[in-house]
Amino acid sequence: MDYHSEILTPIFQALADPTRRAVIGRLGRGPASISDLAQPFDMALPSFMKHIRFLEESGLINTHKHGRIRTCTLERKPFQMVEAWLAQQRQLWEGRTDRLEQFVLAQHTKETE
Template sequence: MEHYQPLDDVFQALADPTRRAVLGRLGQGPASISDLAKPFDMALPSFMKHIRLLEDSGWIRTAKQGRVRTCAIEKKQFAAVESWLSEQRSLWEARTDRLEQFVTKEEDAR
């Protein structure tokens, strides 16, 4: 199960609507933390917890220039999620194919 710990962190980050909204906004391009925080009715320290979790899980990277901290999306996490989802899709497609074969055999036997 240790193999999945990084993936657990990635999905944990996506579990919150605020973090998903931040990622959605960053999909349009980098933004400052103050710009990202504007639409949310929360104190900046609370918002920063979301930013830190996104950064710790690898979804975003931040860079400070002067007094402004800018966030940008990290595309490598999308590849990790895509890979896991692809594995799951293959697994479930194989299971449904076997179920279809079983049902078809039963119908032909009747």
């Protein structure tokens, strides 16, 4: 379970920026080139490129270059890892409420004895 932990850090870090989340949103509709992706943002290209590299290094996207154009694609596995972690947390919480319910039930039983 915990071996996920390390890899989640760069993923959450990558998701913690609005520009990068917007890029992810765009890539959800299909692959795109750097300049296509950069176009909506009021930002110098090298600054934008840093976001792309961050996304790539965290594993959230893949890129490959054909000629002078670099195309970016979404990678789904990291999202599944985040979802798995969230599910695990939810399970913890729900496990607890189950125990709470049992506790409340037990109290109720005692009181009505």
